[in-house]
Amino acid sequence: MRLDDLNCIRCGLCLAVCPTYREILSETASPRGRAALARKGLEGELELSPNLFEQMYACFDCLACNDICPVGIRPADLAVEMRAVQEQLRPAAWKKTLFGGLIPKPRRMEFATLPLRLYEKLGLRRLVYALGLRNLLPRQLRDMESMLPHLPQRPLRQALPEITEANGKTRYRVGFFLGCAQSLLFAEESAATLRVLARNGCTVVTPKATVCCGMPALGYGRSDLAQEQARHNIELFERAQVEVNVTDCATCGSTLKDYGHLLADDNKWAARAAAFSSRVRDVSEFLMSIPLEKPQGRVEARVTYHDPCHLRRGQGVWQQPRALLQMIDGLEFVELPEADWCCGSAGSQLITHYETSLKVLKRKTDNLASTQADYIASGCPGCQMQLNLGVRRQGLDVQVVHPIALLDRAYRQESEVSRLRRNQEISHSTAKRKNDG
């Protein structure tokens, strides 16, 4: 823990940007409040009570307070570190099962890392019990289930080839870190990412034995488990011998970029971890750093963009996804008001802090409605699930997509267009346009 982070001067600037404060409107739910509780708890003025730690879990880890604090206090980091303090005081056995127990069996890992998917394995009720929530509302269960996209037959990780060859000459050798949620829930989108990379001269290596990036374990105070996961993943990517490590999950990306920091005190691993992290790129960040081929196809739609917290503030990536979308002909880009305000997903907040999560989401979908967009793009599975729920709750006619999926569509459209042309020339038969939806 950085002791400096305890030195909050209580100016209150961070209250303005905190999504939980702005909904609950009580100091207890604010970054300044969390920083004060951490300090008073650690200095012994307050008991390190379950309620004190609960305030740390009530933080959405959106990083907005870190960003605004003029003093350089990082209340978001403090909240996460306090969860680790609680683990040291009162280790909870279920966390090991949840976040780390399955490491030696990477294939089963698919079902272990993402809390939302756990009900497949543990049963939602048991998970909820483990998280300490006794009175889950029936409509909350319904909301949670409705958030989940259709499951693929099998996770993408198992369907993908280890090596995806570049279309044409290989210009870059890229490692692809396939996140658990992407693999399980947004397989089609990650497949699109691979197509787009290949199209732009990347030969992509997807190490299949990767395990969870470690974010869930970190979020629940188990940096020890996250470190194990980090070492495992680093080793795999070293073996793959790639120039960059690309991911299309904002959360994974921010965690992978932090491996250097996570293992900084581990003599054997510090340098390797730092080297690994320095090669990590979000897919939009990577694509905008190479001469990206402009798609000839069109996407006729009004599109807006939501900044995932862990992409914009976690990685400083916000221009690239916008620029990428604006490369697509026909696409009308509209800026979302408060685009970088948290959507309320924050991993598993919908399970653990349902009411607040929905309120934060409402602010997002109200802003979304004002754009009259057909699509909202966002490169984070957590955000996408949450936005899907919001769209449904508010009855909006908006589709939630990964920005790369739109780019992929523009590329594929162009081959579609040319095939159509050819068909028309050959037979004048009416070729049916493939439904993109």
Add this chain to the structure above:
Amino acid sequence: MDKNILAQLEKITGKDGVLSTPEDLAVYSYDGTFAEHRPDAVVLPRTTGQVSQIVRLAARERIPVVTRGMGSGLAAASVPFQGGIALTMTRMNRILEIDEANAAAHVEAGVVTADLQAAVEKLGLFYPPDPASIRHSTIGGNIACNAGGPRCLKYGVTGDYVLGLTVVLADGRILHTGGKCIKDVVGYDLKALFTGSEGTLGVITEALLRLTARPEFARTALVEFPSVEDASQTVNTILRAGVVPAALELMDETAIACIEAAMHLGLPLDVEAILLIETDGSDEAAVLREMEAVAEICRARGARQVKVAADETERASLWRARRSLSPSLARKAPNKLGEDITVPRSAIAETVRRLKAISAKRGLPIVIYGHAGDGNLHPTLLFDKRDPGQWAKVEQMAAEEFALALELGGTLSGEHGVGTLKRPYMAQALGPVSIEIQKRIKAALDPLNILNPGKVFPD
């Protein structure tokens, strides 16, 4: 707090409106200063009616009621030193009406000032008061402290925009004062009495605020001065030249360095001071002309460079930086004490000079910045409270700063208020007659002394 009373409070506000865990009480023990004391309960009302019932209950039980907005205050005015109820207004945050025809907004006291500004600006209207805490303070808190800000130079302070108030009095009765009329001389001006009263005379629950037309154009310049003396002299020259900038802010080299460390804007680190100057209005040519006039004066007075913000983004980030200034100073030292002395404009340069002398004499840094155009400076002492030697110096230096302000015909505080931090200097600033009258006003309105007891007046 007594279980029975908590239960009665919960009956008034609903269960979620009363907080009383040790964690809740701990985070309601502070404001924007280092002072601390826990309340016995935190109550978050949603209507004027609830506030009235809460105060009535408190009066019956003789429980102190310390009203609180967002706790951004810099005078420890909302710290409940005698315990009691922290009556927190943040959930009364509805904008009830924006009356375009009468250019007035009717709001609840817990509305965040920036939210009100955004709402009225959508309609082409303007609510000018802009404390640096605009995004993290409430209208109620602004009125209770009569908050100012950079734009007050041209547009006036919060109190100049209060048309009417709804106030819950110390016995729970509800007072409506003022209205949508711009002129009103019937009876005493009670809204002026509650403005700046720091929660000691009543609980402001609603306000009717005056709006103006939004100036369509604004230009902001960052002016670099190799010498802080030249910068402070320039302030006067500009004001005497008949230009009224919307804002005229001064910051010295330490202030610049701290902001730069926090925001990375590329501010000059090799000058003694910068002035941040804004001109605004509805006629673009006039705005530009004024800016040109200002720039010319600055150059003639020793400015090294006058940089006008190229676009709205650049302009916004300059002002965002200005709003982060005060907290960013904490990067330099573990503790800071920011004062708020205000002097007549003609004395600005001399004040700056003598503040520097105090700092040199005592050997502790004083950072100087503030709303120079108003004569309102925030000399900020940087120190380490753990060092008893330094703390003793800080207390002496603060007293010297106050004495200096009074000697030059100024006042202890231009906008932060008295709270508890400036209480010891009140007698010196106001004299016995004024204090006695004010104490009688307090006694008339709050005979049981339950509203924010122990604040403002010396015992």
